Amino acid sequence: MRIFAFVSLMSCMLLSGCLSRMPMRDISGQPEITPEQRAGMQSRIYRAAPDTVFAGTIAVLQDIGWKLDSVDRASGLIRATTEKRLEPLGPQEEKVTDFDFRREAISKRTTEKDQWTRWEEMVIHTEPWPGGMTQQRIVFSRRGSLPAMSYADRIHRREVMINAPAREESVELLLPEVYADVFTKINKAVTERISLQGDHP
Numbered sequence: 389m390r391i392f393a394f395v396s397l398m399s400c401m402l403l404s405g406c407l408s409r410m411p412m413r414d415i416s417g418q419p420e421i422t423p424e425q426r427a428g429m430q431s432r433i434y435r436a437a438p439d440t441v442f443a444g445t446i447a448v449l450q451d452i453g454w455k456l457d458s459v460d461r462a463s464g465l466i467r468a469t470t471e472k473r474l475e476p477l478g479p480q481e482e483k484v485t486d487f488d489f490r491r492e493a494i495s496k497r498t499t500e501k502d503q504w505t506r507w508e509e510m511v512i513h514t515e516p517w518p519g520g521m522t523q524q525r526i527v528f529s530r531r532g533s534l535p536a537m538s539y540a541d542r543i544h545r546r547e548v549m550i551n552a553p554a555r556e557e558s559v560e561l562l563l564p565e566v567y568a569d570v571f572t573k574i575n576k577a578v579t580e581r582i583s584l585q586g587d588h589p
Contacts, residue, residue, distance in 0.1 A: 421562060426562065427525075429562065429564050429567050430525055430526055430527055430567055431523060431524065431525045431526075432523070432524050432571045432574075432575070433517055433521050433522070433523050433524075434521060434522045434523075434524065434574075434575065434578050435520075435521055436521070436522055436578045436581075436582055437520070437522065438464060438514055438515065438516050438522045439461075440522075440578055440581050440582065440585070441514050441522040441524060441574070441578055442461060442464065442466075442514050443581065444574055444577035444578040444580075444581055445466060445512060445514065445524070445574050445577070446459065446466065447577050448570070448573045448574050448577050449466070449468050449510070451573075452570075452573070453470070453471075454468040454469065454470060454510060455468060455469050455470070455471070456468050457469055463513075464513055464514040464515050465511070465512070465513055465514075466510075466511070466512040466514075467509070467510070467511050467512075468509070468510045468512070469507050469508065469509050469510070469531075470507050470508045470509075471507065472505050472506065472507045473505070473506055473507070474500060474503040474504070474505060474506070475503060475504050475506045475532075476493060476494040476497040476502075476503055476504070477490065477493060477494065477504065478504045478506075478532045478534060478555075478557050479506075479530040479531065479532045479557045479558065479559040480557055480559060481493060482530070482559075483559070501535060503534075504532045504533065504534050505532065505533045505534075506530070506531070506532045507531050507532075508528065508529065508530055508531065508561075509528070509529045509530075509531050509558075510526060510527070510528055510529075510570075511526070511527045511529075512524065512525070512526050512527075513525045524571075524574070526567060526570060526571070527560060528560070528561040528566060528567070529558045529559060529560050529561060530558070530559045530561055531556070531557070531558050532556070532557045532558075533554065533555065533556045533557075534554065534555045534556075535554055536551070536552065536553050536554040
C-alpha cells in the first residue's frame with residue numbers, strides 16, 4: 389500500500405513538471421506587471437485602415453519566417469507559429485533558476501522520445517479604432533508538448549513502472565523588446581503601403 393502511494397506521488401510530481409525537489413523559480417527576475425502595463429506592451433495604434441494593417445502584418449510574419457495557421461480577415465484574427473523542434477526543457481522549466489535542476493533534466497532527456505516538442509505561437513487581433521485608425525493586440529506564447537512515457541524505477545528495493553501522461557504547456561512571453569521589434573516591423577510595412585496606395589485615414 390505504501391509503495392502504491394509513493395508511485396502515485398511520483399506520477400503527480402511528473403504531472404506538475406517536477407524533476408527535482410528544488411522549487412521552480414522565475415529565471416527572468418522581472419517584477420510582476422500590471423494589466424495596464426501588459427496591455428501597453430502588447431498593443432499598438434496605427435494611423436491606417438484595418439485592411440492595410442492586416443495586410444502589412446501578414447507580410448511581416450511571412451518575412452520573418454512564421455507559419456500562418458489561421459487568418460480570418462473578417463474578425464481581424466491571425467494565429468501564427470514557428471516550426472516545431474525538439475528540446476530537452478519545457479516552457480515552464482526554462483524559467484527555473486536552479487541550474488543543477490536544468491543540467492539534470494537535460495542529461496536525462498537524451499533521446500527523441502524523452503524530449504519536448506517546442507514552438508512559439510503568436511495570436512494577433514486587429515480592429516478598427518476611432519478617428520480612422522486601427523488598434524492591434526499581439527500575444528506571444530512559448531508552447532511545448534511532451535509525449536506520454538513509462539519508465540522503471542526502484543522504490544523500497546522493488547522495481548516499479550511509473551507512467552506519466554502526455555503534457556502540454558504554454559507560457560506567455562512578457563518581454564517588451566520582443567513586442568517592440570515586431571510592432572516596428574509592422575509599422576514600417578504599414579507606412580510603405582500607405583505611401584504606395586495613398587491610404588490615409
